[in-house]
Amino acid sequence: MAKNNKAVLTGTHFLSGDLACAEGALAAGCRFFGGYPITPATEIAERMARRLPQIGGIYIQMEDEIASIAAVIGASYAGKKAMTATSGPGFSLMQENIGLAVMTEAPLVIVDIMRGGPSTGQPTMPGQQDVMQAKWGSHGDYEIIALAPSSVQEMFDLTIECFNLAETFRVPVMLLADEIIGHMWERVEIPPSNEITIINRKKPVVPPREYHPFQPDDDLVPPMACFGEGYRFHATGLTHDEKGAPKTVSIPEQTKLVKRLCGKIRTNTDTIIQVKEVTLEDADVVVVAYGIASRAALSAVRKARTQGIKAGLLRLITIWPFPEKLVAQIAEQAKAIIVPEMNCGQLVREVERAAKTTPVSLLSKLGEEPHRPSEIVEAMRRM
Amino acid sequence: MNNKDLMLQHPLAKYLRQERMPHIWCEGCGNGILLNSFLEALDELQLDLDNIVVISGIGCIGRAAGYVNVDSFHTTHGRAIPFATGVKLANPQLKVVVISGDGDLFAIGGNHFIHAARRNVDIKVICANNFNYGMTGGQYGPTTPLEAWTTTTPYGNIEHPFNLVHLAAASGAVYAARWTTLQVRRLKASIKKALQKEGFSLIEVISPCPEIYDRYNKLGTAVEVMKWFKLVSEVHKAYDPAKAVITKNRIIIGEFVDIEKPSYGRLLREMTAQVKEDLEGENTK
Known part of the structure; x- marks a missing residue:
């Protein structure tokens, strides 16, 4: 089944959690994967390396996890649904750029198949030790979304959900699984593609001249133009105003921006949270x-x-x-x-x-x- | 006719985000010359500005991305190149230019530079080399000459600097050139060439830092530094990049690499097309 030119492999399958995650990503519309091999998440990269070219997507193995997440943010800004997959050590390396994705509101998905830490720890053993890192790993105040699958079916379903949440709120969304869920094999039902809910980022409705890349709608989320669409906008990791201009010493701009970045998640917890x-x-x-x-x-x-x-x-x-x-x-x-x-x-x-x-x-x-x-x-x- | 009508607009004004002016750079800094050369290159090539993306890292020159009137992104320190890699692969129609500094590209971002050059990703890297970290007040970096005084080499620098064009050549770049901010026409010609060439290109721009590095090292005013550039620059053609020294008495400049090699993006597209064709062939069997 890995040999297939369809993005959605509708049917009943016997898959590992990692493979189901990769298939979920493809079904969600992911067409860019930037990653670096790491146990126990490698199988996601391997599946994506095989499957993405079949459906016209892009797989690139970067030189490390810092580069992986940087490339994923770049691909997201160039208009692709993009993801990376890693485990604890790689997740640690990604933290600074997770902050960049938060600050520049880049929709993307990060999968962390958690193993035993700290440090190199126990690469092939399960852990749930990155839970706080997922929330607080990057510096500064921010809110993120993280989902925790407990079955192989959920590795498929929740990966799609991660993309939908990322596109809705323009945030990095994390799939926090553990080694057992990643490596376990179970039955997975992949529905027909027309039964899968797909959400895409909202686009600007104003002409380029009137477009302010960080001016939010009522839901606190700004519409997202992408590179090459004629909007000629600027984005920066510095504190910025709604036009994207750096505001490095303004207290009101810092307050306004950081409160909005936190607020777009905090005011929507009821729609985000699933139990x-x-x-x-x-x-x-x-x-x-x-x-x-x-x-x-x-x-x-x-x-x-x-x-x-x-x-x-x-x-x-x-x-x-x-x-x-x-x-x-x-x-x-x-x-x-x-x-x-x-x-x-x-x-x-x-x-x-x-x-x-x-x-x-x-x-x-x-x-x-x-x-x-x-x-x-x-x-x-x-x- | 009032005086306002008589005022001429700068010919490159349309390439800048006017509302972001004035820029943050010091008087005499080489970054303005670098940016001007880039904008002139865009102007002369008449490229579609909607298809240009400028990406920078952190540092004085990192602010350039915010000044140019094209799609632009100011990344974290050292990460402009991997970000640019994602952009270029995701949308191959775009011309992707990284404008950043020596510390950003070759210290914290050094690993990304060599790997992007090795892969031959079709991005153009323009590096402002001012021999130090200017934004943070003048610390030594990977290009600081031996014996130079910086705030973190108070007894003189004891680290050997990188030769950037040699590094680019060894890593696999298809184009590598070095100029000082004095050779503006050659610099512009190099930028134009890189913009029209497929593959990973480095243009190193030796740039004055009159308020910090040049002052600490008693190199004189910006004008005096330009005079020094004039005195010691040696233009060569197809010179061995390994021997392209930068010393007090000699700065070897010119084009060091200019070769043809398929870019990563091209190979990726060819591979993808082949995979799809093979699959369709199997399906119709």
Whole structure:
């Protein structure tokens, strides 16, 4: 099936998460991939290198991850839907230019197949250790969107969603998967292309003379002209006004710009945030989980119910922006919250902040093995 | 007729974003000469300005992207070339020009330079080489001559500088030239040539930095530096770039590389066309 001149491979397939992610990107309209090989994300690059030329797209292997994200921003400004895929070390190298993409409002997708860190860590082992880096890795104040798939089907579906969100809000959007989801093989249903929702960036409706590249509409998102379309605009990583002119010492311009960049995400959290709720209505003990940990959590909640424990699951599909309001509501009703994570405690801090006085317990796991459902059930009993 | 009607507009005014003037550059800085030569080249070639993209990194000359009246992007420090690579591949119709400084392109961005030259990506790099980091107040960089005084070489520079045209030649560029800001006609001719040539090109422009580097090193005023350029510049044809020295007594200038080689974009398009053709052939079998 890798030999095909169609962008959307409609049908039922047996794929790994990495391959499903690549197919999702192509189905979403991605026609530019700039990347650098890194375990456990390499298979995405390999698939894109094979598939993109078949459908007239561009694959380029850059000299490092700094160059990869720079090329992806360039391709986005030249009008393509563009992406890169990496893991922790490469994600760290990308951080400065993630800030550039935020500042210049470049729609693009970054896939991070998380492995064990810090540093080179455990390249072939799973981790959920880049969750805070995804939110805070670049300097300055900003908001991003990050989605956490928990199945191979979601690697396909959420990659499309990442592109749609990137194009809607003109932001870099991250698909934060872990090594297990990336390397796991499962059944994937790829729908007919006319059943896939595709969103494209909005274009200017004014003539070039009246176009201000960073003048937002009511939704706080500016229409985007691309290079070569005759608008002859300027974009810069410096603080800028609506015309794109650098404003390096103006306090009002700095305030206005940074507040808008944060605001376009913050005021739209309700439309961005996606979660899955499982038996939360009467739950005393709620598991808040994402990615690989949420699979064990689902099994644990079902098991606990058979044992008479009123357990529920809040599975976060969107982890940034964090669904603070929803967690707060659930915490009001729940007696205890458990957060299983494959790190030393990252998203648990956000849960604690939202949960206020409801006790929150971290179930930390590092290394090869993901959480077992029995471990989560035991934790419920302890609460 | 009032006086306003009599005022002549600068012939290159239409190539600049007038509302961004005055520029930030110091009096006597070579960046104005570099930019002027680029705009004259655009003017003489009568290129469609809607198809030109100017991309810069960080530093004094990095502001050039904001001044030219074409699509332009001011990237992070050192990343103009990989950004430009993405632009050029995504839209091959565009003429993509990187205008940046020696520190930006060859220290923090050095890896990107050699790889873009190796791939022969069809972008034109114009480098303002003023031998130091001017924007941050005069620190040494990858082109600072031995023994030079900068704020971070207070006992004299002990690092050997890059020879940029030699680096470009060794990395695979199809065109490499060096001029000082004195040889404006030759500089403009080089820019025109690079703009019309397919492949990765470097034009190094040795440029005065009268307020900082030249002052620290007692090279005199901007005019005196230009006189020095006149005195020591040696124009050569097809000179070995490895021997293209820059010393107090000799600045070897000229065209060092001018060869033909298919660009990355061309090979990519040919490969893509072949892949598609093969697939369609298989499908009709």
